[in-house]
Amino acid sequence: MNIVVCIKQVPNTADVKINPETNTLIREGTQSMINPYDLHAIEAALQIREEVGGTVLAITMGPPQAEEALREVLSMGADEVRLISDRAFAGSDTWATAYTLYKAIERIGYDVILCGKQAIDGDTAQVGPEVAEFLKIPHIAYVKKIEAIDVHLIRVQRMMDDGYDIVESSLPVLLTVVKEINTPRLPSLKGKMAAKKATIARMDFDSLGADIENVGLNGSPTQVKNIFAPPAKFDRQVLQGRLEDQVESLVKELRNLKCV
Amino acid sequence: MRIVVRADKCTACGQCLDSCPYSAIEMREGRAFITGECQFCKACLSVCPEGVIVEIADEGRAKGHLEISEYRGVWVFAEQRHGKVATVALELLGAGRRLADELKTDLSAVLFGCSDADARELIGWGADSVYHSGDSVFDHFNDEPYSELLFNLVKEYKPEIVIAGATSIGRSFIPRVAARLKTGLTADCTALEIDKDTGNLLQIRPAFGGNIMATILCPNYRPQIATVRPRVMKKGDYDPARKGQIIEVPIHQLSCRTKVLQTVTEASECMVNLQEAEVIVSGGRGLGDPKGFGMLQELAGLLGGAVGSSRAAVDEGWIPYSHQVGQTGKTVCPKIYIACGISGAVQHLVGMQSSDIIIAINKNPEAPIFNAATYGIVGDLYEVIPLLIKKLKEAKQ
Numbered sequence: 192m193n194i195v196v197c198i199k200q201v202p203n204t205a206d207v208k209i210n211p212e213t214n215t216l217i218r219e220g221t222q223s224m225i226n227p228y229d230l231h232a233i234e235a236a237l238q239i240r241e242e243v244g245g246t247v248l249a250i251t252m253g254p255p256q257a258e259e260a261l262r263e264v265l266s267m268g269a270d271e272v273r274l275i276s277d278r279a280f281a282g283s284d285t286w287a288t289a290y291t292l293y294k295a296i297e298r299i300g301y302d303v304i305l306c307g308k309q310a311i312d313g314d315t316a317q318v319g320p321e322v323a324e325f326l327k328i329p330h331i332a333y334v335k336k337i338e339a340i341d342v343h344l345i346r347v348q349r350m351m352d353d354g355y356d357i358v359e360s361s362l363p364v365l366l367t368v369v370k371e372i373n374t375p376r377l378p379s380l381k382g383k384m385a386a387k388k389a390t391i392a393r394m395d396f397d398s399l400g401a402d403i404e405n406v407g408l409n410g411s412p413t414q415v416k417n418i419f420a421p422p423a424k425f426d427r428q429v430l431q432g433r434l435e436d437q438v439e440s441l442v443k444e445l446r447n448l449k450c451v
Numbered sequence: 452m453r454i455v456v457r458a459d460k461c462t463a464c465g466q467c468l469d470s471c472p473y474s475a476i477e478m479r480e481g482r483a484f485i486t487g488e489c490q491f492c493k494a495c496l497s498v499c500p501e502g503v504i505v506e507i508a509d510e511g512r513a514k515g516h517l518e519i520s521e522y523r524g525v526w527v528f529a530e531q532r533h534g535k536v537a538t539v540a541l542e543l544l545g546a547g548r549r550l551a552d553e554l555k556t557d558l559s560a561v562l563f564g565c566s567d568a569d570a571r572e573l574i575g576w577g578a579d580s581v582y583h584s585g586d587s588v589f590d591h592f593n594d595e596p597y598s599e600l601l602f603n604l605v606k607e608y609k610p611e612i613v614i615a616g617a618t619s620i621g622r623s624f625i626p627r628v629a630a631r632l633k634t635g636l637t638a639d640c641t642a643l644e645i646d647k648d649t650g651n652l653l654q655i656r657p658a659f660g661g662n663i664m665a666t667i668l669c670p671n672y673r674p675q676i677a678t679v680r681p682r683v684m685k686k687g688d689y690d691p692a693r694k695g696q697i698i699e700v701p702i703h704q705l706s707c708r709t710k711v712l713q714t715v716t717e718a719s720e721c722m723v724n725l726q727e728a729e730v731i732v733s734g735g736r737g738l739g740d741p742k743g744f745g746m747l748q749e750l751a752g753l754l755g756g757a758v759g760s761s762r763a764a765v766d767e768g769w770i771p772y773s774h775q776v777g778q779t780g781k782t783v784c785p786k787i788y789i790a791c792g793i794s795g796a797v798q799h800l801v802g803m804q805s806s807d808i809i810i811a812i813n814k815n816p817e818a819p820i821f822n823a824a825t826y827g828i829v830g831d832l833y834e835v836i837p838l839l840i841k842k843l844k845e846a847k848q
Contacts, residue, residue, distance in 0.1 A: 202472045202473065202474075202659075223474075227779065254487065254488045256488075278487060281487065281489065281490070281491075282452070282489075282490060282491045284635065285626070285636065285638075286629065286630065286633065286634075286635065286636070289626075289630060290630075311778060312472065312658070312659055313638075313658060314638065314639060314657075314658070315638035315639070316622050316626075316638060317622075317626040317629075317636060317638055318626075319626075320594070320623060320624065320626035320627050320630075321626045321627065321629065321630035323627065324598070324626070324627040324630040324631055325630055328708075329594065329595055329708040329709050330594060330623075330627075331594075331709060332594075332619070332622070332623035333619055333623070346712070349619075350619060351532070351592075351619045351620075351714070352532075352618055352619050352620075352724050352726060352727075353532065353716050353717070353724055354714065354715045354716040354717040355714075355715050355717070356591070356592070356711050356713070356714050356715070357711070357712045357713040357714075357715070358709050358710065358711050358712065359709065359710045359712055360708055360709040360710070361708045364708075370772075370779055371772055408452060408491065411635075412633065412634050412635035412669050412671065412672040413635035413636070413637060413667050413668065413669050414452075414667070414668045414669070414670065415491060415492060415493055415665050415666070415667060415668075416653065416665075416666040416667065416668045417493060417496075417665070417666050418492065418493050418494055418496075418497070418658070418663050418664065418665045418666070419497070419663070419664050419665075419666075420497075420663065420664070428825070428826060428827070429816075429821060429824075429826075429827040429828075429829060430826060430827065430828050434828075434830055434834060434835065434838065435838065437828050437830075437835075438828070438835060438838045438839050438842055439842060441810065441826060441828065441839065442839070442842045442843060442846055444808075444826065445754070445787070445843070446846060448786065448787065448808065
């Protein structure tokens with residue numbers, strides 16, 4: 192079985208802090224990491240391989256240094272990786288990113304494609320379902336458990352806002368997974384050594400046979416008009432006085448807000 | 452578009468370096484330089500004290516190959532679950548009505564599943580017309596038939612704006628529709644406005660876990676599609692006498708390679724849909740004990756709210772993951788969020804900081820949660836909360 196995992200290298204948002212005075216973004220250091228949800232996608236891929244056999248191939252689209260993320264996936268046990276990288280892809284929105292990944296995956300071959308539910312920098316959760324649409328295959332989003340899988344059929348639990356659904360799909364299929372699905376394994380020492388030496392195969396614009404009108408900034412229907420700091424919260428106050436009085440004034444506020 | 456530093460005016464103060472989430476700014480020859488890693492997020496523009504980081508439009512940006520003026524009208528995708536229209540659909544009709552009035556155009560709802568009477572109710576909530584199919588293929592949620600029919604309807608009727616709830620359903624199938632249409636989709640919007648000059652939809656959403664806000668445009672493609680978080684928009688007033696038209700949509704063979712075998716509603720006592728709750732009482736490590744959640748449950752019950760938690764409490768095994776609020780849990784924006792014994796790590800803050808009112812109860816006066824709180828009480832939550840419960844009960848009598 193050909194198992195493809197799509198991953199993204201993201202800035203570590205734990206490094207991102209809010210300047211309480213200006214309410215703007217401060218980033219200390221330049222830590223990058225694999226999007227946390229994607230680690231669960233990798234683990235799910237490795238578990239599928241253990242159960243039904245096959246190969247796990249991880250891809251990422253990003254700048255040259257995203258190679259580091261792919262080495263980490265190799266050290267966890269992936270068989271192969273591809274870095275999809277080209278200056279032409281810079282500035283892609285979700286549509287153009289999904290198109291580019293689709294062109295790459297089409298060339299690779301696939302039975303099951305796994306993605307994290309969303310990336311923690313953009314939080315859009317769009318690229319996975321969009322890739323499935325481009326490939327004309329079904330997808331199931333927010334998967335929290337794979338109940339059964341064979342070469343024709345997969346049965347999973349999909350999170351819904353009020354519980355979950357048990358859903359069956361034919362293969363090929365694309366899944367986006369939530370963190371409940373598993374606990375990602377740590378890289379082995381042997382894996383780390385091998386990953387260090389591995390050559391990372393690259394796919395650039397020319398090798399994809401993609402339409403230049405559909406990639407990068409030019410291929411992106413959406414544009415960022417501007418960014419700004421979130422509006423500051425109104426009056427912050429730490430209540431003072433006897434505890435009894437503090438709670439009393441809180442109840443008064445809740446009453447004003449018609450919560451009582 | 453490109454972002455450049457006017458090198459002659461750069462003072463090399465270095466403030467932009469830390470502002471870039473992609474580390475795409477370097478110091479070269481004593482000047483800031485934007486490298487090839489730039490993702491055009493524009494975070495640096497407002498940071499530069501000299502104002503010398505600027506955006507340059509590229510010539511010859513590809514235009515959409517469609518006639519934008521042919522697209523008219525605002526659509527709301529009204530989602531349903533188990534035959535009941537979701538609250539977020541009614542909120543979106545309130546928002547959609549405002550957008551349609553501003554654009555002097557019609558508002559339509561799209562309803563897959565449910566009865567004719569349900570479709571009629573959407574008119575009372577502000578729709579001028581409802582595209583409805585009550586076909587049994589929509590009884591359960593499957594991405595393919597949902598996206599195929601919505602795609603077909605958009606192709607036929609050409610709306611300029613489509614909005615849907617940023618829910619498990621909307622966030623799953625709307626991307627397929629946008630991919631197939633080749634148009635823009637903006638996820639999780641918290642505000643929608645019309646640009647007075649161009650008539651374009653300004654789609655405002657948080658990014659980087661809520662630390663920055665971005666305004667997104669889709670000027671050259673139609674429709675402009677956005678998903679909107681539940682509990683952000685306001686419902687309009689329901690008017691049962693409102694007139695409108697129901698358009699029954701015929702169903703042709705829709706492909707569907709997934710099959711819902713079973714739906715499980717997790718109806719544990721406190722399993723309220725956090726994203727729809729008006730009041731959330733959340734507990735963290737400061738509870739010290741799983742029993743503390745019983746007390747929070749009582750408080751939530753008095754306020755008609757739901758119980759949430761920080762990651763720490765979930766990791767301790769005190770409460771299931773479905774209650775977790777924050778970066779790796781749910782993003783919520785209730786009217787009132789009461790954080791009890793939660794220190795306020797940024798990963799938690801990003802999941803709840805858009806709440807209207809935040810009340811923090813914590814022993815440690817230095818806890819960062821107080822920076823985000825509208826009201827703070829410094830004290831032992833096992834003293835504060837029982838007192839609060841007592842006073843609320845008195846107030847109710």
